[in-house]
Amino acid sequence: MRVITAILFVFLLLLQHRLWFGKNSVPDYLALEADVARQKETNEKLVQRNKLLYADTDDLKLGVEAIEERARNELGMIKENETFFRIIPNDNKPRTTK
Incomplete structure (x- = not known):
């Protein structure tokens, strides 16, 4: 019995x-x-990115407004007879005199 147990x-x-x-x-x-x-987390992020890209392409296919917005933002284009103003914030702190 001990042999079997061992x-x-x-x-x-x-x-x-x-x-x-x-x-x-x-x-x-x-x-x-x-x-x-x-990997599931990475895939979920990619699914969200793909949804945004699909929405972007749908906007570009269907409307001129999306194309115009991209041209303005990414290429800096302006319409004919339109004036463009660039406002640059003043980051200079007032100087103090000693």
């Missing part, structure tokens, strides 16, 4: 070793689970 105990130790330290062990599973969570 053999079963050795098998139990071998199985525990494989469970905790072998290939596809519990730490490997936890690391993969964390990788999947990070």
Whole structure:
């Protein structure tokens, strides 16, 4: 009876070793689970970015206003007979005299 118990105990130790330290062990599973969570977060950010890009392309396909807005903001274009004013904030602090 003691021999069978010893053999079963050795098998139990071998199985525990494989469970905790072998290939596809519990730490490997936890690391993969964390990788999947990070990838899901990245994918969600990309889905949101894609939605914005699709909305942008729809605006550009359907309306002239979106094209005009982009031309003004990104290319600095102005309409004919239109005056452009650039307001530059004054970041200079008042000088104090000693």
